[in-house]
Amino acid sequence: MSELSKCFYRVTAGRSCRDLCHPEYATCWQSFVGITKTLLPGSYKLYLTLLVIPPLVKGGGYTAEYWFNHILAYASISFKTYIQAISGLTLQCLLYKLFGRLHYYCLMGVPGLVSAALVPKLPHVHLRLQGITYFNMMLEVMIKKSKLRCLQLLRQSKLWATVCFMLFSAKIMDVLRAKTVNQFWIMYPATAPEDGKPTPAPCLHEASCQAYVLDGVWKYALVGFTIEAARAFVSKASLIYGEPARFARELRQAIGPALPLFLAAYVGSFRSISCWLAHSTGRERPGHAWLAGLLSGAAYLLYPKYQIFTLGFTKFLEMSWEHHLNTVAVRPRWMELLQRLPVLRLVHMCSIGYMYHALVFHSHLSPPFNSKCVNYCSDFRVERIKRRLVSWMLEHSWSAC
Ligand SMILES: [Zn+2]
Numbered sequence: 023m024s025e026l027s028k029c030f031y032r033v034t035a036g037r038s039c040r041d042l043c044h045p046e047y048a049t050c051w052q053s054f055v056g057i058t059k060t061l062l063p064g065s066y067k068l069y070l071t072l073l074v075i076p077p078l079v080k081g082g083g084y085t086a087e088y089w090f091n092h093i094l095a096y097a098s099i100s101f102k103t104y105i106q107a108i109s110g111l112t113l114q115c116l117l118y119k120l121f122g123r124l125h126y127y128c129l130m131g132v133p134g135l136v137s138a139a140l141v142p143k144l145p146h147v148h149l150r151l152q153g154i155t156y157f158n159m160m161l162e163v164m165i166k167k168s169k170l171r172c173l174q175l176l177r178q179s180k181l182w183a184t185v186c187f188m189l190f191s192a193k194i195m196d197v198l199r200a201k202t203v204n205q206f207w208i209m210y211p212a213t214a215p216e217d218g219k220p221t222p223a224p225c226l227h228e229a230s231c232q233a234y235v236l237d238g239v240w241k242y243a244l245v246g247f248t249i250e251a252a253r254a255f256v257s258k259a260s261l262i263y264g265e266p267a268r269f270a271r272e273l274r275q276a277i278g279p280a281l282p283l284f285l286a287a288y289v290g291s292f293r294s295i296s297c298w299l300a301h302s303t304g305r306e307r308p309g310h311a312w313l314a315g316l317l318s319g320a321a322y323l324l325y326p327k328y329q330i331f332t333l334g335f336t337k338f339l340e341m342s343w344e345h346h347l348n349t350v351a352v353r354p355r356w357m358e359l360l361q362r363l364p365v366l367r368l369v370h371m372c373s374i375g376y377m378y379h380a381l382v383f384h385s386h387l388s389p390p391f392n393s394k395c396v397n398y399c400s401d402f403r404v405e406r407i408k409r410r411l412v413s414w415m416l417e418h419s420w421s422a423c
């Protein structure tokens with residue numbers, strides 16, 4: 023597929039945006055009206071997991087207000103993604119008109135970046151969700167694509183990837199224990215209560231060590247199982263009516279044990295190592311969270327996925343930065359300037375542009391979730407664009423490219 027980048031201009035010479043993007047519509051305006059009428063359900067379908075999973079793992083507090091806000095947030099992000107999809111696809115035509123020819127970067131990359139900039143303001147939590155998801159997918163493609171020796175090693179060796187994840191985990195648990203950052207991570211270390219209430223020495227958690235460890239293992243295994251089940255249910259739901267027997271079989275096959283196992287092992291080992299360290303040294307000390315975080319990071323071997331690795335790396339960067347900001351005695355000027363930049367928004371725009379480009383021109387490296395997002399929201403138009411490009415390329419002799 024990367025051959026596409028080499029012969030893009032040769033195979034698209036003399037072709038218009040209509041030939042490549044919307045042969046079913048005679049004009050760009052008709053294409054715009056057509057997508058405006060048809061793309062809305064796809065966006066709502068894409069965010070179904072966001073509608074289903076959070077209430078399932080929340081475990082309580084289901085007030086009418088919670089449901090109202092939750093459903094409203096789902097409707098809002100879906101609608102804004104629909105606007106983004108329309109603007110991205112329409113920009114392909116506008117950029118073609120502007121340059122008078124199809125351009126390699128203006129086919130997917132630039133429209134993706136600009137449409138992300140044009141999308142109505144997302145609430146911070148949704149901007150983070152989209153921005154971090156796309157940034158993590160971008161890292162995944164970059165790691166897969168890189169010719170750097172160290173990244174090639176990381177790609178091929180589970181052991182090296184695990185060592186890196188252990189180091190991310192150590193730093194993350196260390197700064198969470200120090201309470202210098204306040205961010206989401208898979209789990210949190212026990213910290214001393216704010217109100218100075220006594221805790222059963224030598225550990226900081228309440229209840230017995232055994233109950234503390236078992237509670238973590240059980241709850242996180244359940245969360246992992248719930249996420250797997252909900253994800254499998256949403257992806258197979260279309261089979262319920264037509265083929266219920268096949269639905270049950272495929273649902274069972276789609277729920278894997280690896281994620282629940284990883285979560286339970288990660289949390290269980292962190293808690294038991296922390297307790298053991300506290301008991302063997304007489305009391306809990308700040309460095310213990312670092313060491314327990316490092317060792318429990320080995321659980322990555324049970325679920326060595328790019329999503330977990332890139333999540334760990336991104337959180338490591340974010341938390342290290344926030345920790346440094348909050349603990350440095352005097353912030354230098356460059357740090358003040360960097361802090362004022364809308365970094366999250368820029369990351370959101372650039373990574374969406376990069377992933378849209380990667381979907382067509384490096385599709386073998388693009389994670390399946392990326393094509394799912396784009397194809398749901400574009401009603402498979404982008405998939406058809408990709409196929410058209412490939413078929414044009416095949417029409418040319420390979421040597422000519
Ligand atoms: Zn057009």
Ligand SMILES: [Zn+2]
Pocket residue numbers: 225226227230231234296297298300
């Ligand atoms: Zn304990």
